[in-house]
Amino acid sequence: MATIRNVGDAVARIAYLSSDVVLSVQPALGRDSEFSKALNIIAASPTAGIATKNPEVLTLRHNVDPLLSAFKPLRSGKLVSITTSSAVLLPSIPHLYKLAQLPVVIHVALHPYGQPDYSEITAIRQCGLTFLQSETLQEGQDIALSAHALAARSGKGVIHFFDPANSEEDDPINGEDLALIRDILAENPGRQTQADPSGSLYVDEGRQAIITENAVTSEDDRQIQPSSANVIPNVPSSKPASGAESSASSSGRDSSVDSRPSISSATSVNSTTTRPVTSEDIHNFLSQIWARIAKITGRHYQAFEYSGPEDADCALFVFGSTGVFVDEIISSKSTEEFAKCGIITARLYRPWLSTQLSAGIPESVKRIAVLEQIRRKTTKWGPVLLDILTSLRTGPASAASPMIVGHQLGHIEPATARQALRGIFQNLKSPSPIQNLEVGSRQKPANRVDEYSLEQPKVETAYMKILDQVFGERLHVANRLGAANAGVSATIASNPEFGFGALLARAEHRKRFVKEVQEAASSRDFVTGTPQSWLSKWALAAEDKQKSNNLANEVIARLNTDGSRLASQLLSSKALFYTESQWLIGSDAWAYDLGNSGVHHVLASGANVNMLIIDSTPWSERAAADAERRKKDIGLYAMNYGNAYVASVAVYSSYTQVLEAMIEADQFNGPSVVVAYLPYNKEDDSPLTVLQETKKAVDLGYWPLYRWTPTNEENGEPNFTLDSERIKQELEEFLRRDNHLTQLMNRHPQFSANLSESYGTEVRALQKRRAKDAYDRMLESLYGAPMTVLFASDNGNAESLAKRLGNRGKARGLKTKVIAMDDYPLEDLAGEENVVMLTSTAGQGEFPQNGRGFWDAVKDSTDFDLSAINYTVFALGDSHYWPRKEDRIYYNKPGKDLDNRIAFLGGKRLIDIGLGDDQDPDSYQTGYNEWEPKLWQALNVDKVEGLPEEPPPITNEDIKIGSNFLRGTIAEGLEDASTGAIAASDQQLTKFHGTYMQDDRDLRDERKAQGLEPAYAFMIRCRLNGGVATPSQWLQMDQISHKHGNQTMKMTTRQTFQFHGVIKNKLKPAMRAINKALMTTIAACGDVNRNVMCSTLPTKSVYHNDVYQVAGKISNHLLPATTAYHEIWLKDATSDEKQQKVAGDALIDQEPLYGPTYLPRKFKITIAIPPHNDTDVYAHDVGLIAIKGADNRLEGFNVLAGGGMGVTHNNKKTYPRTGSMLGFIPADRVHIACEKIMLVQRDHGDRSNRKHARLKYTIDDMGVDVFRSKVEDLLTHPFAPAKPFHFTSNIDTFGWQTDELGLHHHTFFIENGRIEDTPEYPMMTGLREIAKLNVGEFRLTGNQHLCLSCIPTSSLQQVKSLMAKHKLDNLQHSALRLSSSACVAFPTCGLAMAESERYLPELITKLESCLEENGLRHDSLVMRMTGCPNGCARPWLAEVAFVGKAYGAYNMYLGGGYHGQRLNKLYRSSIQEPEILEIMKGLIGRYARERKVGAGEGVRMEDAGGDGKGDGVERFGDWCIRAGVIRETREGKAFHEGVVEEDEED
């Protein structure tokens, strides 16, 4: 049996086992209470509850009115317990009165820890609850159990309180005895409680716990038999049973102080009567519970407990921490000092049973010292003293009762306990004892921190930062946490109610000030003549925000120079010259109550006050259903109120919308309510988690983004603006009622579909049922045995196998249906005849997305009888996916689990499970080809003749040929408003037009659960030759991202702009806008030559221009010629061109360079200008190294061919490759050379296998020399020998540089190329402001940064001040961060297996302290990350790289060349963050110690220093190889050789 060491754990475990729901109240979500750790441990363990199998544990912050959450489950008949500190009790008094009449148990650890204040218990003693106290660890366990049994039995609320420090030194006890708990709870079943969903929180419902008695009584025998009583709560107290009454029921709720036992007046014979539960009932129930515990355990408990000699002459009644005194009295017995003293404590504090008290004290006791540990004393006599006096000094025996002397108990250290006791007894025994003597210290121990103090979580500062940014000095937050307010506690000062009062006072103050100014304007007391006129101007404009603020500076300046007394007097309140933007903040974390009554007060006042109310409850079914806690409805309430500006915002969904809302709220003349979403589970949640939670809530309409200006209608504008796409029912109803919804739909027809979409799982169930019924109807017309094929598939393999199997089954005469597992109505499974299941393997041996629901149901069900079905399973996986031996269990795990489970549920195997392995020669097909024939055999259809020939699968080549020069059905697909998607074949074709269809993967699961299609949106990639944009193009890109995209732009690793989140109906407008900006998207993706890159070269503008021109020339030369792009995207719908058919016969296209099938695969060209390899010249199909002539102008290029990055994990036939040198070509011929290389690839590339189709494989298959000669044949001349060149790095040089013409260039650090605004960093706004100056140009770098180029000296200062204003000049990052790069990956990239752009910054932060410790903060180390092996951020050329393998798991590569010249090699597979950090920290430490510095052996020439070409330090990648950490990869084909882990396995 487990050992329990502290009372919080003992109580928490009992609470868990005895409840359906435990509300765990904590100081903060990320900070534990006395109970929470144990609760979480037991909840995560397989231990089943006793009340219910899986009790629910809900975590609540202490200041969010936690007891409110008890009502809902209680009303639905659940057994509820609450674990909390005493800090919540006083604010919860209104709830306690109601909870007293419900069978809830509240376990209270008294606070502050070490010296608890028992006044928190005495203050609530009249609430009608039963109060039980425990002192020791064992008592804590037993009394907790007693409390649950009593609540169940009595139907009344029970508070079990204890001082956790009191039992700190107790010996550990055994864990709870489950048999005992079962026994005690079975005796006192609590399930009689009836569910009652009705009832209001804000009115007294008149509920009272009542006893029903089947009493066999007579006129003479009026004694109730309590054991026959049943508790039935929820009978209104206004209808008590015939004459039932008790002393406790007179108040209608209290069983508080009961001086004498109550007697029922039941008089009937054999009748059933009801009456309220009395104090005596409570005592009787408790006595029975304790008798049972005593019988089983031998431990005895009583309402009042006396310990001490039977002949004691005096006693202490302690209502406080008893530990020190008990120890002292017991240990001092031998010395006889306190030999005749006893101690009394109240085990049952309420109801207070006087008879029990007097019965429990030996008659010999003549004097009793009452010690009350109460710090907040409100009356002269302590409440416990009064209770005791009432009990012992009234009634017949009062004359002989002991003398009672009250004491106040403070904190007593064990070392001074004896001394304190002496003092108490001295006083007690003196002839005239002093009443209310203070014993011990009032101060709490200094080493105890108050865990329950207020704190603003870091994550919440986002909104405060925006307020600061928008309003600057004008901002006044009336209840700012931590603001100094003389004489007001922090808790009160941060309270919105306090803030509101302060604001009203401030408004009065300003009114007075305006009057003072008016008077001063006509005063003659100024020294100079100017203040008067400015003051009167200001006074006239004082109520006009804009004007008064504009004038304020002028007025203040005049007053400053005046120097008179009057001027100084006015200046002493100079802040009042400005019209402040006044805000109240409500936050769950530190100012909760604005969510309740505060809003009403502000609205009712009509005052011009802005409220920002932060809701941090993450979206979940539960939160969505718990209407009482939904702050989003505050917006609805305020709109209904009618006089307020209302906005619902979410900073992690739309930063711009937050800005707009705050500005509008400030401008609105009246109350404004901005309800702001910021969901987190713990205060230290990562921004990524908050972002994902926000997106879910906004997308589903749980948290709609909108703005409501009630006065807009007066100006003919709509009151309501919807900024997100979906709203939920309540809001919809409000808008519909006032006709706003119709207006909205008229304004934005595209919203109507979204607005009317339904929610909920019922819809999903209905969809499944309809699909299945349709199948069944279809099958009725067929003959043959039925075969149901169910599949679960993430990447389509299992799905297409399933479909093919279905077709083949049909051809064999079977009645087949094929359906995704999650689309299948599970209740039909048991009735099937033959079921075939195919599943692939996701993540760490998990089910694919569309099979998870099915698997969960099959796995968890216990009552499925599948004995009537025949079944088999085929599983797809990769036996080498997880290289570590212990992870091999994940290989095909879903399939194997399913096979076992169905067999367990009675299913009969048709044939054994088939296993498809990606490692087999034909991948999973190898296993499948063996398995399928066995299936036909088992179904007796293996010998069917005349099977039709199967059409071969459609390939990309087929799609290209059939597309009519890239038209396909794109145009028709764009018109289809019933879906956000386009056809699968068009998805391939749109790539050639520069756009990919994607779906938001953060939302996939949630939308699926809601029965919605994925959140489809498009990525648009521009074509930007050489990566140079004008300021006006920059502005237009910025505008497109806001108008059509997700308000961010990505600068890619190939020097161009990418927009994400463009929904289908915005795709065409976005394309048109890009073209209007004189840019295009054609051939930005697809099997064509893409954007041509070029080094940014900020130091030499003339030379850069030479090379840049060539980039443009090559790009234009290789553009596809199809007119489809123009037809589909650019034609004006209103022009005559509209008549022309998009894919019709009006035009016959030609593709002179590409032909109808274009290239076998994508084709990329880049130019690098030595010594900068910032475009990674070795990584592209064609890499051009610019060579300078003697005249310092461009002479020509060394040409590399066959570089490429993309690989497939574990497929050794795929590998990255660095380009091979073909030779030199003069500048004027280079576009022709590129063309010829492309043509050789067009004609010789492998079109049968896209994984082997890139130029790198063509060259390796052919040999470099053969390839070169083929190109030379087409060129009709040979390449000249390559010219010497020298690279020093492939990263950017940040900061300002001046070129040879005196123009200035600044390279900004843009982390992973994402241009966006955040509360911390308004980068997008800053760059927009700079672009508006219309100077210079914007060069995008190949490392995803930005070089603001060609700034003339005359504009330099202006640019610099804008940079400073928007924090764009901050380059104080570690060199590791400056050298890092990540691809997009989640949430938009469909291929992503792991996070990249959103995770790399976090990983780097975690490594920076280690770099610092090793003195490497300023040493560059090229680190790259991608979400999959497609390699968009060119990871295989980095010194260290992480490539996504599964969510949260990465393959790690080491040994790349510092300037991108050498490939790295796999070092570890599928490692997660802890392992990554451990490995990296080890390597960084070693590198710092072992690297060579200065020219010499081991230091490569380019790093040798001394000649200005290097810093003389051995690079990390080079060191990894020299130190033997990793083997060098000399060429692409050797990429997989010598991989450490694989060798080990061999």
Ligand code: SF4
């Ligand atoms: S590397 Fe993979 S995950 Fe990253 S953006 Fe490219 S395709 Fe997507």
